[in-house]
Amino acid sequence: MNEQSREEQSLFLEFPLESLDFMRAGEASSELKQRLKKLGVKPELVRRAAIAAYEAEMNVIIHARKGTMRVEITPARLLILVEDEGPGIIDIEQAMQEGFSTASQAIRELGFGAGMGLSNIKRCADDLVIQSTPDQGTRLQITINIEKSDR
Ligand SMILES: Nc1ncnc2c1ncn2[C@@H]1O[C@H](COP(=O)(O)OP(=O)(O)OP(=O)(O)O)[C@@H](O)[C@H]1O
Ligand SMILES: [Mg+2]
Structure with a gap:
């Protein structure tokens, strides 16, 4: 497929x-x-994309000020880009650990703050890139590949 027709799709x-x-x-x-x-x-890919997108969306709503989710769908992959303006993540490795959360008591009472979101995103993604600048914001790039056999 040339670039033009890929773009069109x-x-x-x-x-x-x-x-x-x-x-x-x-x-x-x-x-x-x-x-x-x-x-x-394919339902399995829809499920993975929906979980990853939900966790990333909730992280912006809970931990940041505002943001945008952009999704690009091509025949070969789903790319979910979530960017926010917020406090950023100082230690990404620590934030990735299951159970680590800085959520307040009030947020925990709403049922969030188990510290499972980022590890869930990682599990659902074929590739995950997290970039964050303290006091500025965070950018998540989540890729889910669509196999040739799925198209
Ligand atoms: N967009 C973000 N901006 C700032 N900090 C974030 C952001 N996303 C995650 N974090 C930090 O990383 C920690 C871990 O995130 P994770 O999504 O794994 O857990 P959680 O949001 O605290 O709880 P859960 O997702 O289980 O409801 C958060 O508690 C927060 O400190
Ligand atoms: Mg979360």
């Missing part, structure tokens, strides 16, 4: 994310899930 989605907007929490990832289903993406 790309689909871009964009969702704004607001801090502590629990009314709309999970909306971006659930809309993504519906769109992927409609596109005929």
